[in-house]
Amino acid sequence: MKPSPGMDAVSVIHEYTRIACLQTTWYHRPMATSSALAHPNIAFIKYWGNRDNGLRLPMNGSISMNLDGLFTRTTVSFQPSLPFDELIINGREVTGAALDRVAYLLDIIRGMADIHERAEVLTENNFPSGTGIASSASAFAALALAGSKAAGLDLNERELSRLARRGSGSASRSIPGGFVEWAMGTSDEDSFAFSIASPDHWRLADCIAIVSASHKQTGSTEGHALALTSPLQAARVADGPRRLEICRNAILNRDFELFASIVELDSDMMHAVMMTSTPALHYWKPASLGVMNAVRQWRGAGLPVCYTVDAGPNVHVMCPESEIQTVETKLRAIDGVSDVLVARAGGAAKIVTNGE
Numbered sequence: 201m202k203p204s205p206g207m208d209a210v211s212v213i214h215e216y217t218r219i220a221c222l223q224t225t226w227y228h229r230p231m232a233t234s235s236a237l238a239h240p241n242i243a244f245i246k247y248w249g250n251r252d253n254g255l256r257l258p259m260n261g262s263i264s265m266n267l268d269g270l271f272t273r274t275t276v277s278f279q280p281s282l283p284f285d286e287l288i289i290n291g292r293e294v295t296g297a298a299l300d301r302v303a304y305l306l307d308i309i310r311g312m313a314d315i316h317e318r319a320e321v322l323t324e325n326n327f328p329s330g331t332g333i334a335s336s337a338s339a340f341a342a343l344a345l346a347g348s349k350a351a352g353l354d355l356n357e358r359e360l361s362r363l364a365r366r367g368s369g370s371a372s373r374s375i376p377g378g379f380v381e382w383a384m385g386t387s388d389e390d391s392f393a394f395s396i397a398s399p400d401h402w403r404l405a406d407c408i409a410i411v412s413a414s415h416k417q418t419g420s421t422e423g424h425a426l427a428l429t430s431p432l433q434a435a436r437v438a439d440g441p442r443r444l445e446i447c448r449n450a451i452l453n454r455d456f457e458l459f460a461s462i463v464e465l466d467s468d469m470m471h472a473v474m475m476t477s478t479p480a481l482h483y484w485k486p487a488s489l490g491v492m493n494a495v496r497q498w499r500g501a502g503l504p505v506c507y508t509v510d511a512g513p514n515v516h517v518m519c520p521e522s523e524i525q526t527v528e529t530k531l532r533a534i535d536g537v538s539d540v541l542v543a544r545a546g547g548a549a550k551i552v553t554n555g556e
């Protein structure tokens with residue numbers, strides 16, 4: 201309502217104050233720009249296949265560890281002058297499917313905050329993306345946190361995990377810190393991730409054997425949609441709760457032997473599903489197999505190591521921190537391994553300020 205000649209003095213003052221307050225909120229909304237940092241995670245019990253592709257509700261629960269040292273940092277700024285959302289990854293403007301996916305999450309945030317401005321999204325990764333080092337997990341976790349804060353929302357961990365899940369399922373697990381479980385849940389409300397142990401609970405390291413830095417051909421979004429075309433997926437899903445329980449207990453009891461056996465089984469089961477889908481997905485390269493065979497041999501000879509592979513050719517080799525040097529040296533000696541990245545258990549996604 202506009203102050204009008206017929207209004208009494210108190211109402212006029214009241215109305216001018218209300219308009220002034222609205223304008224102050226509009227022009228000085230405290231958080232129109234916000235930056236966040238999130239780590240990728242490595243899944244020990246994998247998520248593969250959705251029962252609802254739109255909401256990204258998974259067919260099975262999963263467990264992972266955040267990877268310290270590797271990160272995505274994202275700054276979101278909502279700007280009234282922008283006609284479209286803009287996405288800049290590592291200094292390059294990106295359009296097409298990647299921008300659409302980011303805009304989809306921004307639309308959800310805009311709906312929650314009841315705002316309409318488009319956003320500029322500046323993002324950088326300090327590791328190769330699209331090669332099975334879960335860049336989408338850290339990307340959408342950082343986007344959910346920075347975007348919601350910039351929109352003036354103050355979401356709790358559960359709400360952030362649910363929001364990140366809408367961008368990429370595994371991103372739900374990059375919101376909490378340390379060792380994380382994502383409960384499949386029954387609906388959008390109760391499908392979120394939570395910490396089962398802090399990063400310092402178990403000094404584990406992920407030595408990632410890089411065998412290819414090129415971008416994978418079939419992304420996980422398309423991959424999930426193919427899961428049920430494999431006759432093995434139903435068996436994999438039915439056995440999920442058993443593997444989850446063994447893995448959770450192995451982590452809580454720091455039982456490496458049990459951990460190694462269930463992690464390798466779970467990775468092999470997911471790749472068996474991938475390889476038997478229509479069309480078939482083969483993510484392993486010859487060097488991936490070389491690393492997996494070597495790891496099994498080393499464990500047979502008494503070294504505490506095990507492997508797990510996501511939707512890409514690079515092999516994540518898990519070991520206690522005390523064995524990092526031995527494992528890294530051995531991995532570098534394998535034919536086809538071009539580099540080894542080492543990551544310890546990492547913390548939760550967080551808001552960062554300039555210079556952090």
Ligand code: PMV
Pocket residue numbers: 242243245246247248262334336337368369370371420421424510511
């Ligand atoms: O979150 P997405 O859609 O990128 O799927 C991740 C799938 C795997 O990395 C292969 C497994 C997992 O649980 O992270």
